[in-house]
Amino acid sequence: xxGDTEDDYRVGIGTDIHRLVEGRKLMLGGVQxxxxxGLAGHxxxxxxLHAVIDALAGACGMGDIGMLFPDTDERLKDVDSxxxxxxVREKLEEKKWRVINVDVTIHAEEPRLGGVKxxxxxxxxxxxxxxxxxxxxxxxxxxxLGDIGSGQAIAATAxxxxxxxxxxxx
Numbered sequence: 150x151x152g153d154t155e156d157d158y159r160v161g162i163g164t165d166i167h168r169l170v171e172g173r174k175l176m177l178g179g180v181q182x183x184x185x186x187g188l189a190g191h192x193x194x195x196x197x198l199h200a201v202i203d204a205l206a207g208a209c210g211m212g213d214i215g216m217l218f219p220d221t222d223e224r225l226k227d228v229d230s231x232x233x234x235x236x237v238r239e240k241l242e243e244k245k246w247r248v249i250n251v252d253v254t255i256h257a258e259e260p261r262l263g264g265v266k267x268x269x270x271x272x273x274x275x276x277x278x279x280x281x282x283x284x285x286x287x288x289x290x291x292x293x294l295g296d297i298g299s300g301q302a303i304a305a306t307a308x309x310x311x312x313x314x315x316x317x318x319x
Contacts, residue, residue, distance in 0.1 A: 157315040158249075163203025165196040165214075166304035168296070177255060177262070177303070178269030178286065179231045179276060184260045188303060191220035195230035197286075200307035201251055201273060202230075204235050208311045209246050211237075234276050241311070249310040250283040256297050256304040262288035 167177075173187025178197040188194030202214045211217065218225050218233055225233075241248065251273060255262055262269075266286045274284045291298035 155315055156160065158311045159208040159210075159246075159311045159313075160310050161204040161206065161306045161311070163200040163205075163207060163213075163309075165199035165203065166198060166297075166302055167194045167196050168302050169300065175260075176230065177265075177305075178253070179234075179272035180186075180265055180268045182260060182262070192225055192228045192233065193230050194220070196303055197253055197255055197269065197305040197307070198230040198234050198273075198276075200305040201253065201309065204251065204307040204309040205237050205241060205248070205311070208309050209244060210251055211240065216247025231272075231276055238277055244313070246311045246313050248277050248279050248283070249281070249312050250285070250308045251277065251307060252285045253305060253307045254287045254289055256289050256291060256306070258290050258293070258298050258300045260263060 167188035169186040170189045171186060173194065175184040175187045176193045176195040179195065188196060201215050206213055206217060229241040264311050267290060270284045270286045271281060274281045296302040297304055
């Protein structure tokens with residue numbers, strides 16, 4: 150029928166990886182994790198929020214984090230990734246997209262993240278303005294394999310589901 154609406158769903162996936170280095174705070178999912186090393190990066194290096202940003206941007210066709218927030222922009226040097234995610238949330242709202250859920254996997258040999266997954270989940274849910282139950286956070290090791298397994302890097306993968314009410318045109 151003319152004027153009826155239907156839901157338009159989109160899925161996006163995002164990944165990010167950063168090297169662990171001395172002299173930086175370890176930020177994961179917007180939460181500072183007690184650890185002697187932090188993630189290198191133009192911003193605060195938060196691989197979790199970067200993966201979430203990529204998943205959201207991909208789902209609605211906004212490109213990726215590098216297009217939205219290029220590492221050549223000195224204004225973004227050491228920026229808090231929570232601020233970047235909030236900008237993406239605003240862009241989604243402008244385009245009438247609603248986040249249904251986000252699922253994140255953190256790949257890290259160290260530190261162990263079982264005790265902070267709930268804090269990360271709460272932070273992501275708050276930044277996106279969605280229910281706590283709509284965010285899932287998992288942590289996996291690499292069983293000693295590769296840069297992640299040797300404790301040189303931390304990576305994250307995120308998937309997001311978005312929905313928008315869409316007018317049918319008949």
